[in-house]
Amino acid sequence: MYRYLFYIVFLLFSFVSVLQAEEEAYCSKSEECMEGRWLDLKESIFENKELKNGEGVIELSTPKRAPDGAFVPISFKTQKLKDNSISKVHLIIDMNPSPYSGTFKFSNNLDQIELATRIRLDAYSYVRVIAETQKGDYFMAANFVKASGGCAAPPLGDLAGMIANSGKMKIKVKNIEEKDGTAEAKIMISHPQFNGLQAHPVTTEMIPAYYVENIEVTYNDKVIMALESDISISQDPTFRFNFPMGNGGNLKITAKDTDGNLYSHSEKLALQGNKLKVASQQ
Amino acid sequence: MLKNFFIFILFFLFSSLIIAENKIKPLNVKKIADGVYVHYGKHENIYEGSNIGDIANLGFIIGDESIAVIDTGGSHQVGEALKLAIKKISKKPIKYVINTHVHQDHIFGNTAFISDETLIYGHFNLKKALQERGSQYIRQVSEAGDKVKGTRIIFPHIIIAETSPDQVKKLSNEITIDLGNRKLLLTSHATAHTYSDASVFDLKTKTFFVGDLVSDERAPTMDGLVKNWIKVLNEIEKVDFKIMVPGHGKIQKDNTALKKTRTYLQVLYDDVIDALKKDMPAEKVIKIAAQTEKDKWILFDRVNPGNVVRTFMRYEWEY
Numbered sequence: 316m317y318r319y320l321f322y323i324v325f326l327l328f329s330f331v332s333v334l335q336a337e338e339e340a341y342c343s344k345s346e347e348c349m350e351g352r353w354l355d356l357k358e359s360i361f362e363n364k365e366l367k368n369g370e371g372v373i374e375l376s377t378p379k380r381a382p383d384g385a386f387v388p389i390s391f392k393t394q395k396l397k398d399n400s401i402s403k404v405h406l407i408i409d410m411n412p413s414p415y416s417g418t419f420k421f422s423n424n425l426d427q428i429e430l431a432t433r434i435r436l437d438a439y440s441y442v443r444v445i446a447e448t449q450k451g452d453y454f455m456a457a458n459f460v461k462a463s464g465g466c467a468a469p470p471l472g473d474l475a476g477m478i479a480n481s482g483k484m485k486i487k488v489k490n491i492e493e494k495d496g497t498a499e500a501k502i503m504i505s506h507p508q509f510n511g512l513q514a515h516p517v518t519t520e521m522i523p524a525y526y527v528e529n530i531e532v533t534y535n536d537k538v539i540m541a542l543e544s545d546i547s548i549s550q551d552p553t554f555r556f557n558f559p560m561g562n563g564g565n566l567k568i569t570a571k572d573t574d575g576n577l578y579s580h581s582e583k584l585a586l587q588g589n590k591l592k593v594a595s596q597q
Numbered sequence: 598m599l600k601n602f603f604i605f606i607l608f609f610l611f612s613s614l615i616i617a618e619n620k621i622k623p624l625n626v627k628k629i630a631d632g633v634y635v636h637y638g639k640h641e642n643i644y645e646g647s648n649i650g651d652i653a654n655l656g657f658i659i660g661d662e663s664i665a666v667i668d669t670g671g672s673h674q675v676g677e678a679l680k681l682a683i684k685k686i687s688k689k690p691i692k693y694v695i696n697t698h699v700h701q702d703h704i705f706g707n708t709a710f711i712s713d714e715t716l717i718y719g720h721f722n723l724k725k726a727l728q729e730r731g732s733q734y735i736r737q738v739s740e741a742g743d744k745v746k747g748t749r750i751i752f753p754h755i756i757i758a759e760t761s762p763d764q765v766k767k768l769s770n771e772i773t774i775d776l777g778n779r780k781l782l783l784t785s786h787a788t789a790h791t792y793s794d795a796s797v798f799d800l801k802t803k804t805f806f807v808g809d810l811v812s813d814e815r816a817p818t819m820d821g822l823v824k825n826w827i828k829v830l831n832e833i834e835k836v837d838f839k840i841m842v843p844g845h846g847k848i849q850k851d852n853t854a855l856k857k858t859r860t861y862l863q864v865l866y867d868d869v870i871d872a873l874k875k876d877m878p879a880e881k882v883i884k885i886a887a888q889t890e891k892d893k894w895i896l897f898d899r900v901n902p903g904n905v906v907r908t909f910m911r912y913e914w915e916y
Contacts, residue, residue: 382903469730505914
């Protein structure tokens, strides 16, 4: 008699465990799966290098829950290091189709780097910034962000119009009151950033990928910010970052996209008193 | 003898557990006019917790010969529950399903109404909108799991527009359907809440189903174009109706909810433009825009940020 009871209990257990297994098939809901993915990424990008805790070196600001996966504002800030400086910042979004989302390079005459931009998040994921120093150490700050659908989200606007406007750029400059001698630039690049995962509304095929690959910003011919990136940067890539204003000069952006198009735009910045202004916007 | 009894009891308990969980109950519906019924959706976040997609107002109208359903809910299960509610009231054939716009909570019950005699109507942009968002919506539904099993995208069969015989030219954005001594006026609106908003007007009782063009209680979702939506509201404000059924919230006897919705949209627009003129960073705009409207709406903190983002994206390049 107990034999039959055993069979029934066994069936119940297997039924329940099959249900559990089904739930974990979707990585986005499983911590184990996400941890596994990060470890794989870490190994392939950084090999056996140690990623130290970024506290005191680099700080990452992200919303806890982003209202729209296609436009998630993030920013990072770095601190001055003793006898060392940060040469690169790597941006990784674990659960995105292309997790290694960008590499930022900065000129080293700034004590504190501050940069803000907008990214796409395809699923709930850790967003990580890893500062690489001149001496070869790595420091990481990571935040978990709840947002999703950023990669499949349809482009905002009319497709033909977006393509026609690709490469148009705008530069704005603001002075940072608390930091003498430092200004903040906002650079905007009009570009659809088609990621190859968005369905065309009429043909229903995927719109072919077409996005900005490289951006370089120079001030008086010296590179102050450079970025290599791909599909995780939102439509109309926009960046705010600070730079030493010096005595004014020429701020120039050049960008290249996956079609090989080269775009550039520059503005003359002039010092008026102790404020830096865009000459053409006065 | 005892062993067989035990097995039987276990089997019975186990199977009744399964059956009880899967049994769908008919939705609660309320008669709001002669032959017009409405189900009120819950003000919850779709698919979160125990929610299976029942967040929007759904309706149906009974004519002498047939029934028209206006919006079908956020999952196959909600659609089935709606169908059960309809069958309890009338056995007439459900010949028309009208989707007021592309959002999940209004279209995902369509699967429950697939039949040889049912045609699905939608805005002339609805199919395109579903094609654009399809993969995103399906992903969301698959992550919601078993509780919304069977939910699929069903495209509209008929567009709400009169076209020239060769289908090339659009002659008008309105069509009429007849449920048997009961004409309904269907209208495709210009871009507003989404790019696919349609409304249904019952000539017999002057009941006006406006979809999410108007929202009551629940924070309106801005997924189209703010200024264009205000323009559309200015137009529908002039319609002579007895009862207005918004996509969310209570039925209206006048334009109170319409005005509330319009005020919110104007504040949203004004705050975002003001922020853009001041070159405010995106993160800050998302935190402060339209906050004066916060206490007037349920789920404001979940809905408003997305509205701000989309408005910000639309206008950022103009400042």
